[in-house]
Amino acid sequence: MIRLGRKSPHLSWLWKQQLRLAKTAPSTLDPPEGCLTNSKTTFGPLKDTDRVFQNLYGRHDWRLQGACQRGDWHRTGDILEQGSDWILEEVNKCGLRGRGGAGFYCGRKWDLLRKAKSEKVPKMLVVNCAEGEPGTCKDREIIRHEPHKMLEGILLAGVAMDCQRAIIYVRNRFYNEACNLHFALAEAYHHGLVGDSACGTDIKFDIMIQRGDRYLCGEETAMLNCLMGELGRPRRRPPYLTEKGYFSHPCLVINAESLAVLPTILRRGSAWWAGLGRSYNSGTKLFCISGQVENPCTVEEEMSMPLREIIERHAGGVLGGWDNLLAIIPGGLSTALLDPPTASEVAMDIDSLAALGSGMGCGSIIVMSKDCDPLAVMLRSIEFFETHTCMQCSYCRDGAIWLPEMFARFVKGQAHPHEIDWVSVITEKMKASKPICGLCFSQVDVAESLVRMFKGQIEERILKYAKGS
Numbered sequence: 001m002i003r004l005g006r007k008s009p010h011l012s013w014l015w016k017q018q019l020r021l022a023k024t025a026p027s028t029l030d031p032p033e034g035c036l037t038n039s040k041t042t043f044g045p046l047k048d049t050d051r052v053f054q055n056l057y058g059r060h061d062w063r064l065q066g067a068c069q070r071g072d073w074h075r076t077g078d079i080l081e082q083g084s085d086w087i088l089e090e091v092n093k094c095g096l097r098g099r100g101g102a103g104f105y106c107g108r109k110w111d112l113l114r115k116a117k118s119e120k121v122p123k124m125l126v127v128n129c130a131e132g133e134p135g136t137c138k139d140r141e142i143i144r145h146e147p148h149k150m151l152e153g154i155l156l157a158g159v160a161m162d163c164q165r166a167i168i169y170v171r172n173r174f175y176n177e178a179c180n181l182h183f184a185l186a187e188a189y190h191h192g193l194v195g196d197s198a199c200g201t202d203i204k205f206d207i208m209i210q211r212g213d214r215y216l217c218g219e220e221t222a223m224l225n226c227l228m229g230e231l232g233r234p235r236r237r238p239p240y241l242t243e244k245g246y247f248s249h250p251c252l253v254i255n256a257e258s259l260a261v262l263p264t265i266l267r268r269g270s271a272w273w274a275g276l277g278r279s280y281n282s283g284t285k286l287f288c289i290s291g292q293v294e295n296p297c298t299v300e301e302e303m304s305m306p307l308r309e310i311i312e313r314h315a316g317g318v319l320g321g322w323d324n325l326l327a328i329i330p331g332g333l334s335t336a337l338l339d340p341p342t343a344s345e346v347a348m349d350i351d352s353l354a355a356l357g358s359g360m361g362c363g364s365i366i367v368m369s370k371d372c373d374p375l376a377v378m379l380r381s382i383e384f385f386e387t388h389t390c391m392q393c394s395y396c397r398d399g400a401i402w403l404p405e406m407f408a409r410f411v412k413g414q415a416h417p418h419e420i421d422w423v424s425v426i427t428e429k430m431k432a433s434k435p436i437c438g439l440c441f442s443q444v445d446v447a448e449s450l451v452r453m454f455k456g457q458i459e460e461r462i463l464k465y466a467k468g469s
Contacts, residue, residue, distance in 0.1 A: 032092040032107045036274035036282075043277060043347065044305030045313060050276060052264045052284055053300050058145040062180060064187040067148035072263065076152060077199035079266050080159055084114065087160040087266065094270035095282045096262075099138075100128060100255030101331070101361045103350040113161045113252040116242040124251035125158045125166040127259060128223065132171060132215035133332045134384065135364035138286035139256040141298050143170065144177040146260065147184035153259035155194055155205055156266065161252065165206045168256075169223055172213030181209060215388040219437045220253035222390070233390035234437040255362075257286055277303030281349035285360075289315040291329075291367035304349040307338075311367065319369050326368045327453055331361025333381060334442035336449035337368075358449075374457055375411045378450045382407050385443045395433035396440035399426055403447050410458045413465025420458055423451050 054070050055062060067073065079087070092107035113123060127150070131139045142150055154166045170178045185207055188194045198205045212226040219234045224246050226232035245251030261283065265273045274282045281303050287310060290296045294316025301310055307330065311317060318325045322344075327337045330348070336358040338346060346352055353360045368377060382403050389400040406423060409415040427444045435441070451458070 029104060030108070031095065031280050032105050034089070034093050035095045035105075035280065036093050036271060037095075037279035038275050038282075040275070040278070044302045044309060046276075046284060046300060046302045046305075050272075050284065050302075051300055052261050053142070053146055053149070053286070055145045056141055056286075056298065056300060062145050062147060063184065064148060064191065067146075067184075071267070072148045072152055073193055073199075074267065076155070076193070076263070077201050079156060079263075080199060080201050080203060084160045084162060087156060088114065090266055090270045091160070091262070094265050094273035095280055096258070096265065096273065097281070097283075097350060098255055099257035099261075099285065099362065101334075101359070103354075103360065106254075106258055110157065110161050110252065110254075112242050113163070113250060116250040118250045121247075121249045122164040123162055124246045124249040125154065125161065125163045126220075126223065126227070126246060126251050126253045127154060127166060127168040127256055128218065128220070128253050129168060129170045129174070129256045130212070130215075130218040130223065131174075131362075132213075132218055132388075133334065133362070133364065135288060135290050135329070135366045136332055136362050137288050138298055138363060140171075140174055140177055141286070142256050142260050143174070143181045145180075147181045148188070149263065150256055150260040151184060151188050151194065151207065153262040154207060155198060156262050157254065157259050158205055159203060163251075164204060165208070167227060167246070168207065168209045169217070169227060170209060170211050172211045178209065178211060185209065216390055216437075216439065219439070222437070223253060224251070233392060236436050278347065278349055278351075281351055285348070285363050287314075287348065287363045287365055289365045289367070291365075292319045292369040292372060293317065293367050294319060301348075304347045304352070307346050307348050307365070308344050310348060311365065315367075318367055320371065324369045324371065326370045326372065326374060328368065329364070329366040331359045332364035333366070333384060334438075334445065335359040335361045336445045337453050339453060358445075373411075374450075374454045375407075375461060378454060379404070379407045379411050381446050381450065382443070385439065385446070389439060389443075393433065393435040393440060395430045396435050396443065399430045399440065399443050399447075402426055403443065407450075410461065413461040413463075415458075415462055417459060417462055420451060420455060423447055 060066050096106045098104045129139045158166050193199055194205055194207055196204050210227055214232045217223045217226045217232040222232045222234045242250050276283050283303055284300050285303050286300050288298045297314055299314040325340045328343045330338055330353055350360050386400045386404045389396055391397045427448050430440050430444050
């Protein structure tokens, strides 16, 4: 039993172990050896011949026959016979980075599971199709209109990591999408593409689908807990998933888009993928554009394309024109806002947005115009995290209680100006904590960027209320 106010030797040992592993293990944010680069200076629009997702809008047949006509499952057996070494070498050379938010280099991350020792139990691949954050809908389009592309990518990635089985976690609310995915998986089994002797080889690989419904289950350890029938909330590491994951099986959780692009990369070559986008930010990306734009949509574009050009070309621009822009959330609700001058110049890639203190996240672009009430947006944004926190970590729990209460007073103007500074006091405490998952830091990024962007409007609202108008 751990007494309050005293340092637990067990917890101290855990942190020392994590620090030791962090120092000795290669970082998944460092480019892998042999990663190809390019000298391009202009990016986008993407040529139709370079599109990975050719049925993104569901205009063609999503079943096996239509997928094969678009090139899916073409000589997949020959790719498998190249071996796991060749597949991982191509992934390292092309510089593929995760499309789920963190931006890890897939080659480095996947190699962790491949090198993990597993004598008694087989390794597992877990596919993340949770997508519970507001504004995100790219994985939903993949499993609805391109399910075979994802299934083929799961097979190839699983074999590269010496896995024998994969589980696809789908959000429970995606009923029609899950039906399409189940149908596509049945087709793949019926035609021998997965299962025993996958694609005519001696490889056995099974895929199953499981559903759940909680935003927090997008975090990998919470997802595994949900899949195992436990309460879907994060747990501390170590043990890491590559050591002890799904029912003690070594496993890895990978985003659906990261897997869906793999077959095209292996067919067209790593040099083709590395030639798209800025160096170390290569390839194409699905962007979900929503908010106050003329035409909300999901679109595939080249990485490093200017944010303004993406919005104006595909979403018809901001309602009322670009001069009516108030702010943009570039990568989903958990990323910091961008002001109009910054949004006019920034390139949509992982490193460019990280340098500005924001992030590309999963590519969910949410546009706010001057016609909306920014303080109401502030409140709704912070209330989302209040609803979905698991309440395990003290500072995250306290922030989820105090921040919505303060922001509700800001909206009404029933606050004192010095309370604006209290937000930074709370967020600094949260940043200095050691939470189990990243939800705590997501709250911090959102709260700080909202106050920084709209401090003037908050002071105005307080003054207006004080005057009784």
